[in-house]
Amino acid sequence: MAIQQKKTETELPLDTILAGDCVARMQELPENSVDLIFADPPYNLQLKGELHRPDNSKVDAVDDHWDQFNSFAAYDRFSREWLAAARRILKPDGAIWVIGSYHNIFRVGAALQDAGYWILNDVVWRKSNPMPNFRGKRLTNAHETMIWAAKSDSGKYTFNYEALKALNEGVQMRSDWVLPICSGGERLKDAAGNKAHPTQKPESLLHRVLVASTKPGDVVLDPFFGTGTTGAVAKRLGRHFIGIEREEEYRAVAEARIEAIRRYDRDALQVTQSKRAEPRVAFGTLVERGLLPVGAELRSLNGRHRAKVRADGTLIAHDTKGSIHQVGAVLEGAPSCNGWTYWTFRKGGDWVPIDVLRQQVRAEMSPA
């Protein structure tokens, strides 16, 4: 015991995926050593039968063995155990994020409070493209809930207020986030073309979580690693990750996925620090959604200037940093500049104004 308490952060298995039960693995790690925990525990869905769409095709339900619990009591026991193990390894100023649906989130939230965590916000992930309710018997289940909590009510948790403000058109980030579900090319498939994991989360969600509540170099642990979205985004953002996953199949997929990831440039990882009022730009949303990769090069419409995209939706050109409008104005020596029409990005062989991406995002968000 005395030996274990002497372990330091340098002994952490950084940037690796541990095999086995998350409680056992966390108990082997040194206490007070991890900056952030992101957890996507099983939801304990209780499905009674098959569900068909109006066209008679069958809905591929989450009926995996790892989501089965015998009772609420059994699920609560499970929650209390992993939450306690997670809290022990968190630094005093560390924090945790847990995601869930109405099936489990109330139980997890209560267990979290009972364990001594201090809730900072509950954050709603509003899905822009959820699965509809096929039988017309309830409301479309169009969101999931995340709880963000500090280790204790005295923890000095990390919150990059200005960075999130920059991501949100220059106004404070709210507790409801509109993001699409994970699909298309981002969705990992096996050799047969089937989804590699039934509940893969979108990278845009983890991007916002990590930009909000970690600093470069921080250690982020995910006890239910799955196919490694947390690790992929952490690596890209220059954070260390530790994954724990029971299923070998998922570990293998995650390993290959993360291996292919490249970290963003050091410049791009610097987020806005200043308290100056940010102009109202939605540019950060393009970055979050992956419409423009962090580190991408933008070119001015007149072809005379170039700039690089940073993680919080600001630009850098030489030693000039700021919003798309600010950087454009400085480079042109002009009092002001509309960055949306000034900057272009490379699309196929052409340079296209970034405003087309904004229109794309608006089209996705407007039905809300």
Next chain:
Amino acid sequence: MAIQQKKTETELPLDTILAGDCVARMQELPENSVDLIFADPPYNLQLKGELHRPDNSKVDAVDDHWDQFNSFAAYDRFSREWLAAARRILKPDGAIWVIGSYHNIFRVGAALQDAGYWILNDVVWRKSNPMPNFRGKRLTNAHETMIWAAKSDSGKYTFNYEALKALNEGVQMRSDWVLPICSGGERLKDAAGNKAHPTQKPESLLHRVLVASTKPGDVVLDPFFGTGTTGAVAKRLGRHFIGIEREEEYRAVAEARIEAIRRYDRDALQVTQSKRAEPRVAFGTLVERGLLPVGAELRSLNGRHRAKVRADGTLIAHDTKGSIHQVGAVLEGAPSCNGWTYWTFRKGGDWVPIDVLRQQVRAEMSPA
């Protein structure tokens, strides 16, 4: 006791506000008598006094956590008591809505599941004009959470699917609702111009709740009535209400408020009905009435299959015999099939769905 159990719904104190503790008042009401409960339970008073103690550096962490657990336990006891009393008076097919924030909603949700309620949806009220976070230490708390639950997993709860779809421009209603907070003329003020109640809910929220989950004439009970938003909207929508409120000041405000409310016209209270509500018509009836001759040929909507009508209202196609639904399912290799929309008959030069004949029969059945 025996007398109390014999009470019928006619003995309910309809459209009145009861004074006193909600648990005691609910225990006096007959069981299985109320259609819907809407509850906005307190949380600030319950938690703040006990959790936010003056900053005392002498208190060590263990005591602190023990303290927290104690106050959470007290709140849980309170929740379990009123949820149990509420569940007793609910009709078997009744339902409940509870609204709260991250301070209390996880505890209430877990208690609700433990009490045997069956969660149908969690609904996010996304505030279009929330109060900003002044200190910039967290995300703007821009939503509250409602839980919608049936009395049990076998309860046949009311859900006016088509009405909510109509409210949402023709697409099914989602679990996130964007509505402004209560302000302006709707916000009740006292003589001095101060708000009469700190957490008055907007009528638009209750409007959607009641349109979604009640029918005209239903009984809606609110155990934390406050200034009576639930009663005001219920009266306007032609539902009965029962309010319970401890504070005389709030009761007086609510009384005056509801007195001034006028019910909408009966016509206006009618909402779009689901097809399920229409009377059932047997296919054989069409044959009996001569709307389709025995031996008539039917064709599938996609044109790929044909069948012949038999005297008993069944179909035959090759060697497949059975109902319009069964034969359609077999021919399509589908788990099920709606024969009414699958089969067409020859009318003049066109092939028309047999459903038009069913509508014809329905029109003859109901003189309305």
Next chain:
DNA sequence: GTGAAAGTTGAATCAGGGA
């Protein structure tokens, strides 16, 4: 090639009545 049309899919506690 290009665009229109058709097909696929996503953490789902998803029916009601009569015999």
Next chain:
DNA sequence: GTCCCTGATTCAACTTTCA
């Protein structure tokens, strides 16, 4: 309680097919 039958029900995004 069970079994059986009727018949009501989908949105957005991406992928594939076909004209």
